[in-house]
Amino acid sequence: MSKLNVPYKIYLDEKDIPSSWYNVRADMKNKPAPLIHPATLKPLTFEEMRPIFCDELIKQELDDNTAYVPIPEEILNFYKMYRPSPLTHAVFLEEALGTPAHIFYKFEGNNTSGSHKLNSAIAQAYYAKKQGLKGVTTETGAGQWGTALAMACSFFRLECKVYMVKVSYEQKPFRREVMRTYGATVTPSPSMETKIGRAINEAHPNTTGSLGCAISEAVEVATSTEGYRYVLGSVLNQVLLHQSVIGLETKAACEKYNIKPDIIIGCAGGGSNLGGLISPFMGEKLRGEADYQIIAVEPASCPSFTRGKFAYDFCDTGKVCPMAKMYTLGHDFIPSANHAGGLRYHGMSSILSQLYHDGLMEARAVEQTSVFEAAEQFARVEGILPAPESSHAIRTAIDEALKCKETGEEKTIILGLTGTGYFDMTAYEKYNDGTMSDYIPTDEDLAKGFAGIPNINL
Numbered sequence: 001m002s003k004l005n006v007p008y009k010i011y012l013d014e015k016d017i018p019s020s021w022y023n024v025r026a027d028m029k030n031k032p033a034p035l036i037h038p039a040t041l042k043p044l045t046f047e048e049m050r051p052i053f054c055d056e057l058i059k060q061e062l063d064d065n066t067a068y069v070p071i072p073e074e075i076l077n078f079y080k081m082y083r084p085s086p087l088t089h090a091v092f093l094e095e096a097l098g099t100p101a102h103i104f105y106k107f108e109g110n111n112t113s114g115s116h117k118l119n120s121a122i123a124q125a126y127y128a129k130k131q132g133l134k135g136v137t138t139e140t141g142a143g144q145w146g147t148a149l150a151m152a153c154s155f156f157r158l159e160c161k162v163y164m165v166k167v168s169y170e171q172k173p174f175r176r177e178v179m180r181t182y183g184a185t186v187t188p189s190p191s192m193e194t195k196i197g198r199a200i201n202e203a204h205p206n207t208t209g210s211l212g213c214a215i216s217e218a219v220e221v222a223t224s225t226e227g228y229r230y231v232l233g234s235v236l237n238q239v240l241l242h243q244s245v246i247g248l249e250t251k252a253a254c255e256k257y258n259i260k261p262d263i264i265i266g267c268a269g270g271g272s273n274l275g276g277l278i279s280p281f282m283g284e285k286l287r288g289e290a291d292y293q294i295i296a297v298e299p300a301s302c303p304s305f306t307r308g309k310f311a312y313d314f315c316d317t318g319k320v321c322p323m324a325k326m327y328t329l330g331h332d333f334i335p336s337a338n339h340a341g342g343l344r345y346h347g348m349s350s351i352l353s354q355l356y357h358d359g360l361m362e363a364r365a366v367e368q369t370s371v372f373e374a375a376e377q378f379a380r381v382e383g384i385l386p387a388p389e390s391s392h393a394i395r396t397a398i399d400e401a402l403k404c405k406e407t408g409e410e411k412t413i414i415l416g417l418t419g420t421g422y423f424d425m426t427a428y429e430k431y432n433d434g435t436m437s438d439y440i441p442t443d444e445d446l447a448k449g450f451a452g453i454p455n456i457n458l
């Protein structure tokens with residue numbers, strides 16, 4: 001076992017669940033750019049957002065100044081079902097790698113939905129209920145967010161309508177049935193229930209759907225149904241705020257055992273888990289109290305940070321949502337068909353985009369076969385079967401630990417292990433069969449997506 005005087009699993013007490021979320025925007029000198037209205041190009045106001053989003057969540061979205069937002073008791077009570085999540089010292093992985101580095105992982109897969117998404121789902125469901133709403137709509141791709149939201153809505157007895165990308169609805173029946181078990185209605189998208197769905201079905205009769213299309217349907221239903229609002233599981237400022245619970249607990253666990261991380265690593269899809277994990281550490285960095293190397297890891301097949309443009313773009317293919325300034329591959333960008341490992345969103349959280357733009361964090365792009373190689377290596381020694389998304393962070397953590405082996409440096413690495421891979425066995429099957437391939441888009445491929453980015457200089 002490792003020389004560090006730290007238990008294998010650091011469990012915090014129930015009372016150590018943070019009582020407030022931390023809003024990293026309060027400590028950012030360059031605030032993230034606001035969401036703007038596509039027609040007026042003006043920052044969206046509270047009133048303009050009200051038909052789409054819940055009131056309290058809009059306030060959180062717009063609040064760049066309040067550092068600590070108290071977590072309501074009802075949400076804290078729900079958090080107690082699966083939090084605090086353990087911070088584990090990956091001694092078996094260190095041993096297998098023969099590295100002098102110390103590796104820790106914060107595991108967020110310890111709940112039925114299987115990922116960190118429940119941290120924000122429960123908050124969003126709570127505020128919808130408190131506002132007296134009847135229900136919420138959302139989209140889901142592979143299904144993690146839909147599952148988390150279904151659980152959260154059933155807890156607060158709120159209706160939940162999920163538009164699930166048709167190809168996933170047909171090919172991933174298990175997540176669909178988990179959602180239905182928790183009382184959600186799940187509709188394959190594009191459907192014939194919405195105007196936009198019917199239009200898309202007419203224009204593309206055999207389409208298997210896309211996330212962008214499912215978002216458009218969910219927004220249409222939310223805005224045209226009495227007592228309904230639309231909710232989103234990543235990208236938005238409010239989601240990063242809720243996910244700060246991950247970072248705050250990580251920090252508390254570090255402080256308990258005097259662990260001083262040098263490198264903090266997380267996978268980046270829309271940026272919510274990474275934003276949540278790094279928030280309190282980034283706060284220290286922004287205030288000049290400490291320094292950390294922070295690394296976002298993304299798929300080489302969907303490289304928003306490493307090859308994207310920092311620009312205002314639409315958040316969805318259907319262009320029904322507001323525009324955000326972010327690192328983007330263009331709202332028309334769709335990763336190649338061989339892409340298996342999640343993290344397929346074209347854009348990135350505005351908060352993380354600004355931090356990256358200001359040089360406060362780095363990004364790496366990794367190829368999927370090397371991601372699954374890392375996943376398998378991790379599973380075999382640490383026991384947990386990681387989600388493909390999480391395995392991007394594992395890949396980079398292993399790479400950094402192997403660098404330490406070369407240099408003899410005893411760095412401390414923390415990685416966000418966002419979820420389990422039980423529903424991703426088709427991707428694991430491809431890897432095990434040796435039929436998984438890598439695809440890195442060419443500059444020409446990316447140029448097509450970039451061409452769709454509106455030319456807005458704000």
Ligand SMILES: *Cc1c(COP(=O)(O)O)cnc(C)c1O
Binds near residue numbers: 114267272342343420
């Ligand atoms: C959704 C998801 C991600 C990516 O989303 P972020 O908003 O970037 O965190 C990562 N890991 C798992 C397990 C997920 O379900």
